Amino acid sequence: MPESSSSSFIDTIVHILQPIRSLNWTRYLGLITTALSLPLRLAWIPLSRLLALVTTLLAPAGYVLAYLGSWAAAVARFLVSLEPLYTFFSVAAFIGVVAGVLVAVASAVVTTYFNMQDEPEDVSSWHRRRSHRKHVYQEQQYLRPEPQGLEPDWHWADTAQAQAQSPARLRRVSGLQTETILEEDDSEE
Structure with missing residues (x-):
C-alpha cells in the first residue's frame, strides 16, 4: 500500500x-x-x-x-x-552434637588401642549366677529364724497351733504394728 x-x-x-x-x-x-x-x-x-x-x-x-x-x-x-534464644540454643545443640560425636570417636579409638572390648559372655553361666543370687536373697529375707517382729502367715484361732509353726512359716510384720507400743492394764487399781 x-x-x-x-x-x-x-x-x-x-x-x-x-x-x-x-x-x-x-x-x-x-x-x-x-x-x-x-x-x-x-x-x-x-x-x-x-x-x-x-x-x-x-x-x-x-x-x-x-x-x-x-x-x-x-x-x-x-x-x-525469644528469637535470640532460639539461635543460642540451636548453636548450643550443634556444639553438643559435635562434642558427643568426638567423644564417641575418641572412646572407640581408646578402647581399640588398649584392647578393652567386652568378651562375649556365656548366657547359661549368667542365668546360673542370677538364680543363685535370687536363692540367697530369698533365704536371707524369708527364712530368718528371728522370732521378734515376726508373725505367722496364717492367723489360727487356736494359739497352740500358731506357736507350733516352724520359723520358716514366719514373715515380717508390716505397717504400724511393728512400731506400736501396747500398754498393759494395771491389775493393782
Missing part, C-alpha cells in the same frame, strides 16, 4: 469516530450503571437489616473470640521475642 492511501484510510476512520468521541459518555455510563445497580440496592436494604440483627445477636461470641485472640496474639508475640 502506498503511503498516501494508508494516511487517507486513517483519516477516514478518525473522521467517522470524531462524532462518537464528542458524545457525553460519562452521562450515558452513569445512567446504565444506575439502572443495573437498582435491583442490587433494593435487595441490600433487607440484607443490611438482617446482617445488623445477626451482628447484634453474635456480639457476645465476638467479644469472647476477640479476648481469646488477644491471648493467642500475646503468646505469639512472646514466642517471637
Whole structure:
C-alpha cells in the first residue's frame, strides 16, 4: 500500500469516530450503571437489616473470640521475642552434637588401642549366677529364724497351733504394728 492511501484510510476512520468521541459518555455510563445497580440496592436494604440483627445477636461470641485472640496474639508475640534464644540454643545443640560425636570417636579409638572390648559372655553361666543370687536373697529375707517382729502367715484361732509353726512359716510384720507400743492394764487399781 502506498503511503498516501494508508494516511487517507486513517483519516477516514478518525473522521467517522470524531462524532462518537464528542458524545457525553460519562452521562450515558452513569445512567446504565444506575439502572443495573437498582435491583442490587433494593435487595441490600433487607440484607443490611438482617446482617445488623445477626451482628447484634453474635456480639457476645465476638467479644469472647476477640479476648481469646488477644491471648493467642500475646503468646505469639512472646514466642517471637525469644528469637535470640532460639539461635543460642540451636548453636548450643550443634556444639553438643559435635562434642558427643568426638567423644564417641575418641572412646572407640581408646578402647581399640588398649584392647578393652567386652568378651562375649556365656548366657547359661549368667542365668546360673542370677538364680543363685535370687536363692540367697530369698533365704536371707524369708527364712530368718528371728522370732521378734515376726508373725505367722496364717492367723489360727487356736494359739497352740500358731506357736507350733516352724520359723520358716514366719514373715515380717508390716505397717504400724511393728512400731506400736501396747500398754498393759494395771491389775493393782
